[in-house]
Amino acid sequence: MSRRRARQNGGQEEYQVQGPSSALTSFLREQGISAEAIRQRYEAGLRRQQEQASSGEEVENGELEESDEEILEGEDIPEDVKLMRERARIKRRRARRDRELDDEEDEGKNFCIECDREFVISVYSKRMEKYGRIGYLCPECTSNEIKRQRMAKRNEIEARKRRKKVAAALLDKQEYRIPSLQDCCINVISKNIDQVDLLGDIGVVNMKKISRILSKNRSLDNRTMSLFLDSSMREIEFWDCSKIDSSAFDKIPAYCPNVERLVLNMCGRLHKDNLKYYGEKFTNLKYLYLNGAFLINDQAWQDFFDSPVGKNLKGIHIKNTHRFSPDSLISLLDNCGNNLEELTLSRLDGLTSKNVYDLLPHYLRKLKHLEISYPNKEELIDDELLINLLGVNGETLESLVLDGCTGLTDQFLISGVKPFCPALTKLSLVLLDQITDVGVKELFTDWDMNGGLMEVSLARCIELGDESVYALLEHSCQTLVELNLNSIKNLTRNFFKQIGRHLRFPLLTTLDIGFVRSCDDSALAMLSRVAPKLSVLEVYGNNRCTPAAIVRDNLKIIGRQSDRLDVGLQNESDELAVRLQLVQTACSEEMLAELVQQLVDARRGQLTIVFDMIDDVGEVSGVFLDKLKLEEKRPERNRAPNKLCFKMCK
Amino acid sequence: MTEEVSPYVTLISNDGFQFQISRDAAMVSGTLKGMLNTSFQESSTNTIRLHELDAVLLEKVCEYLYYNLKYKESVDVPEFDIPTEMALELLVAADFLDV
Numbered sequence: 156m157s158r159r160r161a162r163q164n165g166g167q168e169e170y171q172v173q174g175p176s177s178a179l180t181s182f183l184r185e186q187g188i189s190a191e192a193i194r195q196r197y198e199a200g201l202r203r204q205q206e207q208a209s210s211g212e213e214v215e216n217g218e219l220e221e222s223d224e225e226i227l228e229g230e231d232i233p234e235d236v237k238l239m240r241e242r243a244r245i246k247r248r249r250a251r252r253d254r255e256l257d258d259e260e261d262e263g264k265n266f267c268i269e270c271d272r273e274f275v276i277s278v279y280s281k282r283m284e285k286y287g288r289i290g291y292l293c294p295e296c297t298s299n300e301i302k303r304q305r306m307a308k309r310n311e312i313e314a315r316k317r318r319k320k321v322a323a324a325l326l327d328k329q330e331y332r333i334p335s336l337q338d339c340c341i342n343v344i345s346k347n348i349d350q351v352d353l354l355g356d357i358g359v360v361n362m363k364k365i366s367r368i369l370s371k372n373r374s375l376d377n378r379t380m381s382l383f384l385d386s387s388m389r390e391i392e393f394w395d396c397s398k399i400d401s402s403a404f405d406k407i408p409a410y411c412p413n414v415e416r417l418v419l420n421m422c423g424r425l426h427k428d429n430l431k432y433y434g435e436k437f438t439n440l441k442y443l444y445l446n447g448a449f450l451i452n453d454q455a456w457q458d459f460f461d462s463p464v465g466k467n468l469k470g471i472h473i474k475n476t477h478r479f480s481p482d483s484l485i486s487l488l489d490n491c492g493n494n495l496e497e498l499t500l501s502r503l504d505g506l507t508s509k510n511v512y513d514l515l516p517h518y519l520r521k522l523k524h525l526e527i528s529y530p531n532k533e534e535l536i537d538d539e540l541l542i543n544l545l546g547v548n549g550e551t552l553e554s555l556v557l558d559g560c561t562g563l564t565d566q567f568l569i570s571g572v573k574p575f576c577p578a579l580t581k582l583s584l585v586l587l588d589q590i591t592d593v594g595v596k597e598l599f600t601d602w603d604m605n606g607g608l609m610e611v612s613l614a615r616c617i618e619l620g621d622e623s624v625y626a627l628l629e630h631s632c633q634t635l636v637e638l639n640l641n642s643i644k645n646l647t648r649n650f651f652k653q654i655g656r657h658l659r660f661p662l663l664t665t666l667d668i669g670f671v672r673s674c675d676d677s678a679l680a681m682l683s684r685v686a687p688k689l690s691v692l693e694v695y696g697n698n699r700c701t702p703a704a705i706v707r708d709n710l711k712i713i714g715r716q717s718d719r720l721d722v723g724l725q726n727e728s729d730e731l732a733v734r735l736q737l738v739q740t741a742c743s744e745e746m747l748a749e750l751v752q753q754l755v756d757a758r759r760g761q762l763t764i765v766f767d768m769i770d771d772v773g774e775v776s777g778v779f780l781d782k783l784k785l786e787e788k789r790p791e792r793n794r795a796p797n798k799l800c801f802k803m804c805k
Numbered sequence: 806m807t808e809e810v811s812p813y814v815t816l817i818s819n820d821g822f823q824f825q826i827s828r829d830a831a832m833v834s835g836t837l838k839g840m841l842n843t844s845f846q847e848s849s850t851n852t853i854r855l856h857e858l859d860a861v862l863l864e865k866v867c868e869y870l871y872y873n874l875k876y877k878e879s880v881d882v883p884e885f886d887i888p889t890e891m892a893l894e895l896l897v898a899a900d901f902l903d904v
Contacts, residue, residue, distance in 0.1 A: 317880035333876055334885070336869045336904040340896035343887045355893060358900050 187243035192236045267293035269300075325713055341365055345372065348379050363392065370395035370420075377403040384410035392418035396425070404429040408436035418444040427455035434462030442470035442497065449476040453505075456483035460490040470497030470524070477504040481511035492518030499526040499556075507531050516543035526556035533562035542571035549575025558585035558612075565594025573598050580634075581610040588617055592645075595623035599630040607634030614641035614667070621650040632658045639667040641693075648673045655681035660689070667693040669714060675699035683707045814841065815852045816867065822860035830870040835903030862898050865891060869904060 183189075266273055268283065268290030281297040282289070292300055324331040334342075341361065344351060345368045354362060366383050369375040376398040383391070388411045393399070396419050404425055407414070417440060419425060425448045433440070445451075451459075456479060459465050468491045473479055484506060498519065500506065512535050519525075525548065530536050541563060545552065555576070557563060568590060572579070584590065595613075608631040613619060624646060628635070640646070651674065663686040668674050674697045682689060683706035694700045695714030702717045814831045816824045831837045831853075840847040847853045855863060869885060876882040887895060 313879075313881055320880050331880065333873055333882060336866070336873075336885075336899035336902075337896060339869075339885045339887055340892045340899055343889060343892040344896065347889045347892070350889065351893065355897070357893065357896050361896060361900055 187239045187246075189239070192239070195233070195236070267291070267296050269293070269296040325711060337361065337364075341368060345369055345374070348374065348382070351382060354382050366392065367394060373398070375399065381406060381410070386411055386413065388414060390414065390416045390418075392416075392420075393422075394418070394420040396420065396422040400424055401426040401429055405432050408433055412436060413439050415439050416442040416444075419448070420444075420446045422446065422448050423450065425450060427451050430455050430459045431462075434459045434464045437464050438467075440464055441468065442472075443468060444472040444499075445476075446472075446474040447476060448473070449478055451476065452478050453480040453483050456480075457486040460486045466490050467494075469494055471495065472497065472499035472501075472526075473503065474499065474501040475503075479503045480505045481508040484511050485514065488514060488518040493520055495519055496521060496551075497524040498522060499524075499528075501526060501528045504531045506535070509535050512536065513540055513543075515540065516547050519544065519548055521551045522548040523551055524554040525552060526554075526558075527560060528556055529559035533560070535562070536560040537562050538564055538566040538571070541567040545571040545575040549577070549579075551578060552576055553578050554581040555579060556581070556583040557587070558583055561586060561588060563587055564589045565591055565597070568594050568598040573602055574604075577604045577606075579605055580608055582608055583610075583612040584616060585612055585614045585639075586616070588615070590616055591618045592620040592623045595619055596626045599623070599626035602630055605630075607631040609634050609662075610637040611635065612637075612639035613643060614639045615643075617642060617644060619643050620645035621647055621653075625650060625653055628654060628658055628660075632660050633662070635660055635663050637665045638663060640671060641667045642670040644670065644672065646671045646673055648675070648678070651678040651681055655685060658685060660686035662688055664688050665691040665693075669693050669695035669697065672697060672699070676701055676704035679704040679706055679712065683710050811851050813851070816863060817852065817854045818858050818860040818863040819854075819856050820859050822863065824863055824867050826867050826870060827874075830867070830874050833870045833873045833904060834866075836901065857901055858898050862891070862894055865895060866898060866902060866904070869899075873904070 268285055268288060269292050272293050274280075274293035276291055277294075279294070279297065280291040281300055282291050283300070321331045341364055344354075345365060348365075348369060354365070357365075362383060366375070369379055370393065373395055375393060375395050377400060380393060380399055380403055383393075384406060391407065391411060391414050396404075399422075401424060404419075404422075407417070414437060417437070422445055425445070427450065430448075430451055460468075460483075465487075471487065471491070479500075484500075495518075506512070512530075525544070527536055536557070541557070545567075549571075555572070563584075572582075595616075608627075611627065611631065613624070613627075620643075624640060624643060666682065666686070666689060668678075668682075674694060676699065679692070679694070679700055682692065683704075687707075689707075689710055691711050691713065692706075693713045697714075698716060700712070700715050702715065704712070706712065810828070812828050813825050814828055814837075816826065816831070816837075818824070828841070828851075831841060837853060840853055841851075842848065858866065865887070872885050
């Protein structure tokens, strides 16, 4: 329009007067349209009109509509006008080309980024970044991509569930397995135990299993208990008796008079009358385990030990009652002390007389198992008592548990255990903080009389160090099955190095090395190598143990902080999210870096790291940038203080 | 022993019902595996008579054998459905079959 008007204006004579130029004028000049050229063209047009007047009129209209190139095609025009037109044409062409390019690249209307097919973009087209470009997907690829992402999400949920179950099983020190048909049945039976009238011939093992499950569910009561009572039973164990009342306790000897081993755990409702009744009826009873029988008073204990049944006992395990007094113990020793093979006195706060404890060596002759743990006061159990006890019983003693007897020192090890205990296979000295590196080393150095221990716990013996533990391992490495070195914090890296070079553990299956901070990945690898049967290794609190440790497949490592990491694809933007559910102190920079390195190796693309419990990400981010040569990218929106975004520049 | 082994085995209940199941499924049971891997009659005929189990129980057992075979590797498994009234008998059978 404007052009036409300009042309019309150009036709008038007064336009030649130059004045201040308007925006339109300057625009026209820019476009290569000059009034002079237009005037000439107009005059030429007039001339032509006159020439053509004879031939025809029709050209006029079309001429006005068409672009100037076409109008003047094949016409004789001045050189400068031609040049001007040429320039304008180039300019227009360039502008058009630019516009086309813009269409293709910026809006991605035409071609699918995945299959490169032409398509019409709609609101449903998926925008994504791929092969270093940003673009849209055609409808087909979009639906494929959505499907793929849905699958990935489902797989991720599946994988997360799997990890969770595996981790839960790991904590129970088991491998996750599909439940056996027997377990399925036992679960159904346990759930519906109220409808069961008789268990029938399901086998002793299954019976025990059901009983244990019921105890664990706290659903063992008078009625369900009676299902397990059978006259043929030789062993009975009820691990939760808190719902069993006094009259039901009487049923046990009434239905099962042949029981030889009776275990009643949490038997707080066991009345003194029950114990009296047991004293008359359990004629075959040899071993009795009572935990938490605090209704039984001193007199009832004495009467029981005085009964024919009490005199017959070979093993007594009593735990967690304050009513077991010094007199009860004297009665016990008087009546069956000479026959006892097993004795447990654990957490008996009523036993406060040192003189009574000192009687033990005078009665006990042929103990195989002795446990005296967590006495009321530490001075009740001293080295002299132990040395005397071991002097008499050492020949037969196989198992010695002295957990929490903190009054004991090196002396009893050197003068008691070392010279008198050739048959000892189990030794537990949890919490003995007075035994030292020197004493324990002395015990195990050249202890040829003893053929080797199978089960050792030195947990929280915090004074021990490299030399003593190494001496123990050197002495017993061929026979050890279970070993607990929890919290022996003085162990150093050198200790692990020495083990790896000199010792082999053919039978070791479980090892707890928790809170021994020097234990690192290389120590794990070494342990995996030197202990081929090792199946459970606990490393709680060792933050140098990472998933990067190279260990056997069938070795379960429990307690690595990394086991709690929840790693996986987070959302559709194809980024990898790492959730670190760690306490700040436990999360070392190296550990994080190592973890991320693995992820980087596994995946390319963008990596988002969410630090759930770390306040200051700035500190750790530097580590990542250094170690991984990552280029940090923090998106402005969604900016959270605990979220870091990295772009990998591999 | 090099002769072709059939991929199926037949389990016969005490009331005469026959169940043909794949060898892999049968191998889930320790007892059946033992029977099929030795030179007993069962391994040559690929037929096992289970005198202790009736058809209802054996059907459930077969169901479990396939259930185990299918979900051995996965974690998110549906619960194996056992009718309450059958649980005790099935437990005895499972104890015998070592599954």
